[in-house]
Amino acid sequence: MGTGYRISADIGGTFTDIACLSPDGVLTTAKTPTTPGDYASAILAGIADVMRRLDLAPGHFDEILHASTIATNAILEGKGARTALVTTEGFRDVLEMRRVRVPRLYAPLYQKPAPLVPRRLRLEVAERLDAKGGVVRALDKAAVRRCGEALAEAGVKAVAICFLHSYANPAHEAAAEAILRDMLPAGTFICSSHDVLPEIREYERTSTTVVNAYIGPVISAYLGELQARLLAAGLNGRLLMMQSGGGLLDVDRVIARPATVVESGPAAGVVGAARLGASAGLGNIITFDMGGTTAKASLIENGRLVTTDEYEVGGGISMSSALAKGGGYALKLPVIDVSEVGAGGGSIVRIDAGNALKVGPDSAGAVPGPACYGAGGVHATVTDANVVLGYLNPLALAGGSVPIDAALSREAIERVVCRVLDRSLLDAAWGIHRLANSAMMRAVKAVSTYRGRDPRDFALFAFGGNGGIHAVALAGELGMARVIVPPGAGVFSAVGLLFTDHEVSRSLAFGRPLAGDDDALGAMQAAFARLEQTVRQELADPAATLRWRAELRYRGQGFELGVDVPAGPLSQATLAALRIAFEREHQRSYGHDLGDHAIDIVTLRVIGTLAPKGPGRIADSAPSADAIVPETLSAEARRPAYFGPDHGLVDTPVIGRAGLGDAPRRGPLIVEEYEGTTLVPPHATARRDRGGNIVIDLDAGVEP
Numbered sequence: 001m002g003t004g005y006r007i008s009a010d011i012g013g014t015f016t017d018i019a020c021l022s023p024d025g026v027l028t029t030a031k032t033p034t035t036p037g038d039y040a041s042a043i044l045a046g047i048a049d050v051m052r053r054l055d056l057a058p059g060h061f062d063e064i065l066h067a068s069t070i071a072t073n074a075i076l077e078g079k080g081a082r083t084a085l086v087t088t089e090g091f092r093d094v095l096e097m098r099r100v101r102v103p104r105l106y107a108p109l110y111q112k113p114a115p116l117v118p119r120r121l122r123l124e125v126a127e128r129l130d131a132k133g134g135v136v137r138a139l140d141k142a143a144v145r146r147c148g149e150a151l152a153e154a155g156v157k158a159v160a161i162c163f164l165h166s167y168a169n170p171a172h173e174a175a176a177e178a179i180l181r182d183m184l185p186a187g188t189f190i191c192s193s194h195d196v197l198p199e200i201r202e203y204e205r206t207s208t209t210v211v212n213a214y215i216g217p218v219i220s221a222y223l224g225e226l227q228a229r230l231l232a233a234g235l236n237g238r239l240l241m242m243q244s245g246g247g248l249l250d251v252d253r254v255i256a257r258p259a260t261v262v263e264s265g266p267a268a269g270v271v272g273a274a275r276l277g278a279s280a281g282l283g284n285i286i287t288f289d290m291g292g293t294t295a296k297a298s299l300i301e302n303g304r305l306v307t308t309d310e311y312e313v314g315g316g317i318s319m320s321s322a323l324a325k326g327g328g329y330a331l332k333l334p335v336i337d338v339s340e341v342g343a344g345g346g347s348i349v350r351i352d353a354g355n356a357l358k359v360g361p362d363s364a365g366a367v368p369g370p371a372c373y374g375a376g377g378v379h380a381t382v383t384d385a386n387v388v389l390g391y392l393n394p395l396a397l398a399g400g401s402v403p404i405d406a407a408l409s410r411e412a413i414e415r416v417v418c419r420v421l422d423r424s425l426l427d428a429a430w431g432i433h434r435l436a437n438s439a440m441m442r443a444v445k446a447v448s449t450y451r452g453r454d455p456r457d458f459a460l461f462a463f464g465g466n467g468g469i470h471a472v473a474l475a476g477e478l479g480m481a482r483v484i485v486p487p488g489a490g491v492f493s494a495v496g497l498l499f500t501d502h503e504v505s506r507s508l509a510f511g512r513p514l515a516g517d518d519d520a521l522g523a524m525q526a527a528f529a530r531l532e533q534t535v536r537q538e539l540a541d542p543a544a545t546l547r548w549r550a551e552l553r554y555r556g557q558g559f560e561l562g563v564d565v566p567a568g569p570l571s572q573a574t575l576a577a578l579r580i581a582f583e584r585e586h587q588r589s590y591g592h593d594l595g596d597h598a599i600d601i602v603t604l605r606v607i608g609t610l611a612p613k614g615p616g617r618i619a620d621s622a623p624s625a626d627a628i629v630p631e632t633l634s635a636e637a638r639r640p641a642y643f644g645p646d647h648g649l650v651d652t653p654v655i656g657r658a659g660l661g662d663a664p665r666r667g668p669l670i671v672e673e674y675e676g677t678t679l680v681p682p683h684a685t686a687r688r689d690r691g692g693n694i695v696i697d698l699d700a701g702v703e704p
Contacts, residue, residue, distance in 0.1 A: 002062035006612070007050065007237075008497035009043045010067040010268060014292025014346050014365060015465060017491035017675075018046035020054070020061075021498045028054055029491045029675055031465075033402070036367060039070065039222070040229045047235065058234030065497040066251075067242035069265040070222055071215045071258060075116070075313050075329060080214035081157035081189065084121040086147050086176060087206065088164040092122040094206045098330075113328065116214045121154060123147045125163075125176065131511075133169030144176045148183030158189040160213035162206045167509040170194035189216035196257060197332055198508045199603050204310070207330040211313070212259035219258035223251045240502065242268045245334030246305055247503020247609060253538065259333055262313055265493065266338040270298045270305060272496020273461045276486050278303050280691050285484070286444055286458045288474065289493065290466040292346040292383075293363040297443040298338045299453060300461075306337040306447070309551070309562070334505050339446035343439040345383040345466040346370055349413070349432050351420050359435045371412035374405045380416040382466070384409035385432035388425060390641035390652065391469050391679050393672060426642050426649070437474050444478060452591070455480050463492035468671070468678030468694075476683070476698055483684075485694040487657070490675025502610040504538045506531050507603050514552060514575055514582075514599040521570045524604065528565075531606035544608045551603040552582045554594050560602045561585045643668060643681050650682065660688035664697065 004023030009016060011034055018030040030049040035042040043066075051058065074080045085095070095115040115122075125144055128137035151159060159180055166173045173192040180190055193209040227239060240248040244263035254261055266289065273287045283303040289296040299306045312328030342361025346369060350358050359382060364370050368377035372387050386392045387409040394406035410425060417428040448455040459482040462471030468490075471483045488495040508527060512520050528548055536544060548565035563581040566574060578601075583593040636659060641652040652668045660671070664687045667680035671694060680686040683699045 003060050004613075005056065005061050006063045006065065006498055007047060007061045008065035008067075008268075008494045009046060010265060010491070010493040010497065011039050011042065011069065012265070012291045012293065012465075012493075014344070014363075014369065016042035016046055017494040018043075018050055019488060019491055019494035019498055020050045022054075027488055027495065027498075029488050029494070031402075031491060031675060033367075033369075034365075036365070039068065040226045043226070044229060044233055047233075059236055061235060061237040064230060064235060064237045064239045065242070065248060065500070066226075066239065067264045067268040067493055067497055068222075068261075071219055071262045071264065072313060074215045074218045075211065075262070079218070080116065081217040082121075082155065083117050083158040083160065083210065083214045084123065084151050084154070084156045085117045085206070085210055086123050086125060086144070086151075086159060086161045086180070088128065088162075089124040089126045091162075091164060091202065091206075092119070092124050094203050095122070095210065098203055098207075116210050116329065117160070121151075121156065123150065127163060127172050129163070129165040129169050129172065131165055131168065133165060135169075139172040139175055141175065141179060144179045145183065148180050151180070152184055156184075156188070157217050158191075158213040159184070160191060160193070160206075160209040162193040162202075162209045164202065166192070166194045167198040167200060167205070170198070189213055189220065191216065191257075196259060199332065200509050200511065201332070204330050204332040208259055208332050211262065211329055211331055212257060215258050215262070216255075219261070220255045223255055227251065242497060242500065243334075243503065244311075244331075244336065245307060245503070245505060246271050246336050246500065247505070248497070248500050249502070249504065253504075259331060262331055262333075263311065263335050263338060266296045266298070266340065267336045268496040268500060269296075269463055269493035270300070270336050270338065270496070271500045272492055272498075273298075273463070273486070274300045274303065274305055275496075275499040276691065276693070277459075277461055277484070280484065280689060280693055282459055282461075282484065284458045285461040286448055286455060286480075288440070288444065288460050288462045288467055288471055289464040290440065290462075290470055291344050291464045292369075292466070293342070293344040293365065294340050295343045295440040295443050295464075296338050296340045297440075297447050298336060299447040299451070299458070301453070307334055308337045309334050310559075311335045337447060339443045341439055341443045343382070343436050343443075345381065345386070347382050347436065347439075349380040349382070349385070349416055351417065355421065357417065357421070357431055357435060359432060359439060370409070372404050372406060372409040374403060374408060378412065380409075380412035380432075382432060382436045384412050385429040385436075386466075386469055388413055388429040389433060390639055390649070391670065392677055394639070427645075430642060430644060433470075434473070437470055437477060440470065440474060441477060444474065452589075459484055461486070462678075463489040463676075465490045465676050468676050470679075472679060472681055472684055472696055472698065481698055481700070483696040483698070485671075485678045485696070487692040488675055489678070490673065499612065501612065502539065503607065504535045505605060505607045506534050506538075507605040510550075510601050510604045512601050513555075514579060514601055516575065516601075521572075521575075524601070525570050527604050528570075528606060531604065532608075535606050535608035539608045539610060541610055544610050547607045547609070549605040549607065550578060550601050551605070552578065552599050552601055554586075555598040555600050561589060562605070565604075639670070641668060641670060641679075647682055657688060657692070657694060660686055660694060662687060662689075 007020040020028045030046045032046040126140040197208045242264040287298045311331045346363040347360035348362045368375045370381040370383040455478045460475045551560035553560045637654040640649045654670045664685035669680035671678040
């Protein structure tokens with residue numbers, strides 16, 4: 001029997017967040033500065049802080065849950081492994097050719113990102129399969145051996161194998177993988193596309209397999225070291241990691257398929273928002289996660305996460321959109337649809353060549369951090385502006401663990417902005433704050449307006465260390481009427497991990513018409529059965545819930561839409577229901593359907609989930625403000641805060657979350673907590689609901 005304690009860690013660009021849930025539903029949180037180059041140190045420091053406060057032994061945790069941006073950073077910074085690609089003769093340049101798309105319509109000289117594998121390490125092998133998996137040309141095993149010799153001499157650390165039509169017949173890839181494993185040094189990371197992505201589309205399948213190989217050694221080394229460090233510290237609980245698609249996976253399986261965690265960090269907070277939003281009776285919310293380096297947004301509609309299986313990493317604004325492709329590296333795996341911009345508390349303020357004020361995307365990060373941290377940072381940042389405006393505590397953050405020197409913030413902004421633009425200190429800080437909001441508005445619009453959704457129909461669910469400071473102003477700019485700030489908002493991605501299901505997803509290419517005969521129905525049933533068997537084996541728990549999905553498209557289209565398939569024996573009635581579901585989804589996404597036009601089933605998928613045990617389930621125990629350790633402020637304080645030229649400096653109450661009750665309280669207010677700060681401007685009211693959420697309502701028709 002376990003103890004019922006679970007703890008989670010989310011690594012951000014500035015802080016590493018820790019959240020612990022006890023068997024009786026008490027939530028304990030911690031923040032510690034991220035330690036670049038040795039991320040495990042920050043995780044261990046945060047866990048040690050929680051153990052000390054709760055008087056727990058290291059072996060008391062049944063599960064240790066983890067989310068990280070290490071995979072994304074390896075891609076963005078070009079710090080992955082030296083990787084090779086072995087592919088079908090004539091296809092070595094798929095990574096260069098990509099799709100005929102550019103992200104900027106009026107940029108004819110746009111330069112595509114360099115492939116993760118240079119051309120000299122993209123080797124060809126004679127072999128060929130047809131689209132149904134039939135052998136057109138047998139695999140030239142001697143050519144594979146020559147590749148192995150060349151790759152051993154080149155000293156590659158990872159190899160991606162991607163042959164034409166291997167999704168229909170993996171035999172050639174499997175044979176080539178066996179040869180290369182025998183020839184290359186032990187520890188070389190080798191993966192084949194039939195295992196990573198057994199689906200159609202050569203570029204997407206090749207790119208995804210290459211990404212998997214490129215980050216494989218990085219993820220393997222990181223998670224291996226993290227496991228060893230945790231065990232050495234006596235933390236022997238089961239270690240699971242957040243996947244991009246919204247479920248937890250054992251680290252051993254993550255090491256085998258690391259591409260599944262490329263967007264691990266942003267996913268956890270969105271899952272937590274969906275669960276906590278549902279418990280608060282909110283089905284339609286836009287999540288707004290602002291940390292020290294980036295701001296991220298995602299849409300939750302009718303209580304359901306919006307997911308996609310097409311994503312690009314490294315396109316300036318990371319997002320999924322049929323209208324904005326070609327700017328990054330394609331990743332065709334389930335991903336929660338999150339848009340992300342380089343605007344956070346640590347975003348650096350500068351004056352460009354045209355004497356215009358700019359914020360980000362460069363960040364001061366955790367080291368040296370904003371100027372006010374007093375750790376050697378000389379750049380003015382958004383956090384420094386918020387200190388000058390009076391929004392942030394001028395003495396310390398995170399319960400005193402992060403000292404603040406307000407004089408350094410004032411000096412940095414005066415030097416960088418005021419003297420150059422001849423502006424007053426408060427005017428400059430206010431401009432930085434508003435400009436950061438404008439940058440973050442792109443992320444919110446990317447998941448709402450750009451997808452045909454009106455943000456005014458949604459509540460803004462704000463979290464992250466800086467989310468509560470900027471959320472109300474951002475909502476006002478977008479015409480949104482309500483902002484929700486959950487308990488533990490400053491560490492909410494870590495909190496979200498505690499509410500996340502264990503999940504395994506497997507897919508395969510199908511490629512048959514929707515209006516199939518009995519043989520097609522039988523093939524579809526058999527394919528789902530094979531996928532179910534694989535998913536059940538990986539989850540290893542008979543209590544797992546399985547869900548079937550199919551990705552369909554009108555014949556001739558170049559994209560698919562996913563719909564749920566009723567589990568159980570398939571029939572013609574099932575296919576008729578799938579057509580209706582697909583046409584509804586097409587109408588919802590694109591505003592039209594094609595009537596009786598033929599529909600093809602492109603891909604089948606089975607998703608297996610296991611709900612977290614104990615109070616990690618929202619239905620059993622929604623965390624309340626009073627359950628958070630350490631307790632919020634018990635006494636009301638005051639400090640001057642600047643709310644723009646219309647209000648000027650206002651003597652503003654500073655309270656803890658517990659200082660709010662059921663009755664709305666008129667702003668201005670500053671709600672100050674261990675994990676973060678929430679700003680309630682004069683044109684809004686705030687209250688605390690039964691779930692401990694801060695509910696902020698904006699006055700109608702008032703400019704932010």
